[in-house]
């Protein structure tokens with residue numbers, strides 16, 4: 001159990017603001033790192049590799065020696081035609097943290113290690129975790145049931161316990177963490193870092209349109225639909241946004257009634273732009289905050305949870 005030194009340096013809250021398609025840009029990354037948490041964005045949020053390099057320059061130019069490290073997310077899949085170019089740019093800019101999704105590839109891990117970078121990989125089950133471990137990743141992001149974006153369906157305790165038995169690297173827990181108490185609970189269960197997506201959509205620095213933030217604040221866990229009908233991979237979406245797009249949430253959950261999004265929206269980017277993703281943690285998100293205020297609140301909640309837990313343990317002489 002450990003956090004690589006290059007990431008624990010300047011870390012003042014043990015969590016990562018997760019990369020989110022169409023939502024995370026330089027603004028959220030810079031504000032998060034300045035608040036002492038690791039900020040990240042998907043390289044594909046910029047339309048071109050040149051644009052990606054410009055964002056890296058902007059972020060590196062804005063961060064000082066006191067700020068926490070930042071990271072980027074690379075989608076490792078044969079449909080990502082920019083991957084090789086983006087890896088080259090990542091290496092040139094010596095990005096401290098690279099989060100790989102879908103494929104875990106040794107060559108990419110080696111390229112990031114060549115300049116001292118760290119690689120974390122997204123997984124939803126032990127089989128994927130073993131494959132990523134073979135590729136030599138430094139950490140695993142355990143995307144459990146209820147997470148925003150592409151999510152798994154395993155309970156976080158089951159996932160952490162199973163993977164800890166064979167993996168000694170960094171473990172990040174992803175899924176429905178909306179409060180500092182949730183992050184504390186993840187650490188108690190054996191994670192090294194929390195990984196929060198949905199909570200950061202409701203920040204002033206997120207690139208989410210107003211209607212998205214409002215819907216998220218009004219929603220609770222019952223308003224989340226888990227379906228593979230939108231992008232071919234199971235993900236969680238805000239049910240009211242499916243309805244607003246003329247889609248039937250009941251049909252979206254039924255494997256026999258696949259919605260042909262290619263027909264209706266003709267590209268995945270367009271789908272995620274109009275059909276909004278969020279995790280089950282929406283129920284405890286009640287307002288939009290600047291990232292700095294959110295991180296201060298997370299720290300206070302973490303500390304309160306820790307104190308309450310210590311008092312409870314004392315009751316049982318534990």
Ligand SMILES: Cc1cc2nc3c(=O)[nH]c(=O)nc-3n(C[C@H](O)[C@H](O)[C@H](O)COP(=O)(O)O)c2cc1C
Pocket residue numbers: 018019020021022023042073099101122143146147148149150174175176177195196197198199276277278279280281
């Ligand atoms: C709108 C949205 C977009 C996302 N896009 C990506 C992405 O491009 N790459 C990625 O690795 N994860 C993506 N995720 C998943 C997050 O990185 C993270 O695993 C998840 O949000 C954590 O669960 P939570 O939302 O319940 O906090 C996305 C999540 C959301 C909500």
